[in-house]
Amino acid sequence: MTDSETMIVMSGVNKWYDDFHVLKDINLSVRQGERVVVCGPSGSGKSTLIRCINRLEEHQAGSITFKGIELDEDTKNIAEIRTEIGMVFQQFNLFPHLSVLDNCTLGPIKVRNASRADAEALAMEYLERVQIPDQADKYPSQLSGGQQQRAAIARSLCMKPEVMLFDEPTSSLDPEMIKEVLDVMVDLAESGMTMICVTHEMGFARTVADTMIFMDEGRIVEEGPPEGFFNAPKSERTKLFLSQILSH
Amino acid sequence: MAVPRPRARRVRWWKSKPFDVAQFTLLTGLVVWLTWRGAAGMEYRWQWHRLPQYFYEIIDGELLWGPLVYGLMVTIEIAAWGMVLALIIGLITAILRLSDSFAGRIVSTVYLEIIRNTPLLVQVSIFYFVLQPILGINNPIWTGILCLAFFEGTFASEIMRAGINSVPRGQWEAGSTIGLSRTKTYIYIILPQAIPLMLPPLTGIMVNLIKHSAILSFIAVFELTTEARNLIGDTFMSFEVWFVVGPMYLILTISLSTLVGWMERRVRARQ
Ligand SMILES: Nc1ncnc2c1ncn2[C@@H]1O[C@H](COP(=O)(O)OP(=O)(O)OP(=O)(O)O)[C@@H](O)[C@H]1O
């Protein structure tokens, strides 16, 4: 791995919520095009970890760099950096007062100063890609959960990010809608997008992951390619976790 | 255990509609009668016929508005400008209070505490006797508008803060992740969701402005109450004038509430 390919580097990252130590000595490096899947028990710090990468959360020690730019309180153009890091939330967080199309065009128009026509053409392209072009004029509340999450993915993609962060994108969906979202994510992975996904969808993880990460109590306990991770986990805690999650 | 069967609900006669109407009519009648008796007792001379000329007169085929209409216009003007300024002051205060800036939070807190904990009449006096000469305002109406705006701005800021806070945190985060600055997130995401929630309580402020503008008669602003007092000074028709001016305020405030209710339903329907 050469330096030019490295996109995100976290080294010695620590974070506290008051007295509570959520992230402990996190070291992680993500290459361009790499697909990382993060799993671990509830409260282990998975969300906090990926939210530090676009600085929705601030870390107190260690360093996080994105394409060589250090992310800390001195970072000047944090808003600009965030446009290169897409994020998809468990609760979708679509803008309820805007149509799906306007959700997608808001960023390009207000941040990138694109013309409305260009922004709409781009939005339709991505809505097509997530297979909901016919929902463009509806409001988020009129869509099913799966459609809403795909709209949220399209909204992120409209900023043409270099990496996509997913925080349990299917956890609040009804079972029959999980697949339609995972299909979109697999498609995205195959297109070469750099992705960091917090998810417990192990089928998805086996299909797309280059690197599996298991977190527990704020630490990265195990990290490695999926074959070894699933078939011969080194840590007892990983084994236990996998046996619990795969038995479901 | 046997649950007693609920008895078929009978509408009690004292809860029926006709009784309601009868009650209302009786009450109104009583009030009118008492007033009339009281007035008769003090040998009050009713002169309703003299009142219309203080609304309008037609002289040589030309329509001239009377003092009551002028007063009403000034009251509306005060309320309208007061509302605009109160909204601006309220929004700035709310955003300062929600900001990370220490200075901003101090300034807004000091403003809120001072206005909330002193009598409005004292504030009006300070604005009129102290600030008006210092700021070189040459028309007391603007002193009055400014004073009322700062007073009502405290309520506006509270309503706006609540409205802004009721937009879920995820909306801020979604805005950040597509690269919107804090200001742009406010403009395009937070406020459009918060404003429909703020509208009904903000009507209350407009209504308050209309009511509280009466206090400006204290600093010689020629709004409705001042005109009414002057008229009584000239004509001694105190009963007639107050019986007319009271309902004028009522009509103004009630039609305002109705208008906002209608606007609110339209905004809701659009979503
Ligand atoms: N704003 C906060 N203030 C205080 N504690 C917090 C805050 N956010 C998260 N935590 C705590 O930090 C820990 C890690 O939270 P985090 O959301 O990162 O876990 P997670 O691995 O994503 O869990 P889940 O699977 O439930 O989403 C939890 O114990 C949580 O209670």
Ligand SMILES: [Mg+2]
């Ligand atoms: Mg989480």
